Amino acid sequence: MFGIARRLRDNGVLGINARNGNYLLPHNPRRLYPLVDDKLITKRLAEGVGIKVPALYGVIEFPSQVKTVHDMVALHEDFVVKPAQGSGGEGIIVVMGRAADNYRLADGSLMDHRDMEFHLNNLLSGIYSLGGQPDKILIEYRVLFDSVFEKVAYQGIPDVRIIVYFGFPVMAMVRLPTRLSKGKANLHQGAIGAGLDITSGRTLTAVWRNAIVADHPDTGNPVSGIQVPHWDTLLDIAARSWEMTGLAYQGVDIVLDRDQGPMILELNARPGLAIQIANRCGLRHRLESVDENRAALIEVADRIAFAKQHFAALPLSG
C-alpha cells in the first residue's frame, strides 16, 4: 500500500488533499469563486474580453417568470436550459426540437409544458446549486458539435477541459458523453475522458469510470489519435481565462461549435483529478514546473509556447 503511494508520488499524481491544500486554498481566493460559480457572470466576463460563449436567449430569476419560458424560446427550435450555479452538469436540459406542444429532449424523450415549468421551479429553488441557495436559470444557444467528434460521442456535446495554472494550460482532455452519462460530459456521470497532448491537440488514451479504454463503449470507435480542431485557439482561450477571473488554478470547459468555433461553456474553480488518469500522467510535476518559470513568462503567447514545449505527452510505460 505504501509502495503504491510512493509510486504515485514519484509520478506526480495530485491527490484531492494536495489539490485543495496546496493549490486551491493558497491561490484561489474565495471572493473570486462567484465569478465561475455563477455561469451568468462567467458569460459576461468572457464576452468582455472577446471570448465566444453560447448566445444567451434569456434569464429566469423569479418563479413568476417561469411561464414566460415558452415565449422566450418561441423563435428557437433548439436550446439549452441550465442553472446558473449548477455543478457537475446537473439540472441541464437540452431541447433538440418540438413535437406538437412538447419539447423533444436530447435522449428523444418528450417533456410537456407543465414538466418544463416544474423543472424550472426546481432549478430556481436551488436544488442543483452549490449551496442549495436560490438560483437563476440560463436559456441559451444549443451548441452544434463539430463533426470531428461525431463518431465518439453518444448524444450530448463533447467538450474540452483544460486545467490552467497561472495562465499556463497544463493538462487537457476531451470529455465524450456516453449512454451511461445520459449525454452529459461529466466524468463522474459516466462520460469518457480522453487525454490530450498539449503540444498537438491529439487525443491520447481515454478513461471511463476510472479505467483505461481504447474505444467508445457505445459507438465502438477508437477514441485516441483524434485531432481537436482549432487547437491553438483553444489554448489561447484557456491561457487568457487566468486574466479573466484571477483564479490561479481553474478548469476551463470549451465546446467546439460547428459554425462558430470554440467557445467557453463554463469555468470550474475546483476541477476534478480524473484528468490525470485520462492523460496517464500526474499533474504535480507540471504545476511545479509552472511555479518555477511563471515569473519570467508574462505574455499569453509565451505561456502557451512554454506549455507546448514542456507539457508534451509522455505516456507511462507501465
Place this chain on the structure above:
Amino acid sequence: MSLSFHLPQNADRFAVINQSFVSRGYGISTRDDGPNRLATLTIRKEQGKQTLYYGFVVLRGESGTGKAADDEPVVRHFKMSDPERAAAEAIIKGAEAQSADTASFVVQVLKRLSGAQSTQPAAKLLGQKATTRETMAVAAKIMGLAGLPARTVHGIGLGLDRRHAQFEHWLEVHDGSAWVPFRADATGPGLAPDQFAWWRGPAPFAKITGGDLPQVVTTVNRVRTSTLQVVRSLGESAKDPLLTWSLYSLPLQTQLVFRLLLVVPLGVFLLVVLRNVVGVKTFGTFMPVLIALAFRETGLAWGIMLFTVVVAGGLLVRLYLEHLKLLLVPRLAAVLIVVIMLMAVLSLISHKLGIVSGLSVALFPMVILTMTIERMSVVWDERGAMESLKEGLGSLIVAVLCFYALSADAIEHLAFAFPELLLVLLAATVLLGRYSGYRLTELARFRVLGGRQG
C-alpha cells in the same frame, strides 16, 4: 415542628465527602452533641405526611482516611435495680475468670449476653426478646459497673446495595489508650471492613417535637467515582483553586451535558480522519457523529435497525412525493413531517410489543435524518441506486465507528476529567488540515498511474 437526627462523621477508614438535604421549606441547623453531630430541621407550618431526604457519600479507604472526632473516655454509671446489679456482677465475675485483659473481658461479657451462651443472669438483664441495640445498651451498663469507659455505636453496613438498610449496633470500650470497637456477636475486637459508624450513645437516630414519630428508611448504594472527583471532594476544604475550577464543580445536570459534549470532538476528529485520510464518502459532513450520539442512547443494534427503518420509510415516501412534483422546501418539510410520524409510529409499535429500546427512536436527530433522506434520493436519481446505497452504508459505518469511539467509558472519563486533552485533539485536527498526502481510496482510484515513468 422540629426534627433532629444524627449526621455521619468521618471515621478511621471512612470520609464523608458529600452531604445533601432535600427538605423544601425547612430551616436547617447543625450542632455538635458530645461525640455526635446533630442536624435539626425546623418548620413553622406543616401538614400531613412530610418526606425529607438526607443523603451522603462515604469514601472508604485505608486506615487514616478520615479523622474521627473522639471524646474523652468517661466511666458512666447507670442506675440499676438490685436484681439487675446482682446479675451484672455475676456476669462480670464469670467473664473476669475467663479473661486476661480488657479486650478478652469485653468479648467474654458479650458472649454471655449473646444468644449462643445465654446465661441465667443475662436473661434477667435482657428480658425475653432483646434487640441487638438493647443488648448493647446492657453491655455498656455492665462495662460501667466494671469501671470501663464504654458506649454503644450505631452504624450501617456499606457492603451491598440495599433499599432498606438496617442499623447495626456494636460496643466501643476504651482500653486506656483508644476506643476499641467490639462486634455484638462477640467475635472479638475490630469491625468488619464495611461497618460504618454513624452515631454513638443511647440517643435514638431521630427525635421529633410537634409531630408523630418519624419513620426512617435508609438506602445504601454503591457509587463509582473517579479518583479526581474524590481528590476534589477531599480537597474542597483546602480550597485549591485548580480543583474548584474543574468541570466536576458544575451542577450535576450540566455535568451530564458536558459528558456528552466533550466526547463529540473525538467523533468529529475520527470523521476528519475517515474523510480526509481514508476517503470515505458520507452524507452530510457531521451527520455520522450525530447519528453515533443517538446510537449511544438507543444501543448499537437497535440504533442501526431504527435508523435503517426510518431512512428506508422516508425514502419510500420521498419516492412517492417525486410524482407530486413538489418544490424543494415544501418537499423537505413534507419528508420531515413523515420522518416524525415514522418515529412516533415506531415508538408506539415497540411500546405495544414491550420493546423499551424502540422508544428511544425519538432521540434521532430528525432534521439530519430528513437531509440524509433527501440527499440519498437525489444521489439515487443522479448516480443510481448503487452509489446512493454505497454512500448510505459509508455513513452508517462511520457512525458505528464513531459510536465505538464515543461510548468507551475510558474516553468519556478522559475527556471529562481532563478537558485540556481537547487541545491535543485540536492540534491533531489542525495538523490534519494540512495533510496533503493521498487518501486511501485514491490509491485505488489512481492505481493505473502507479507504473514507472517511461
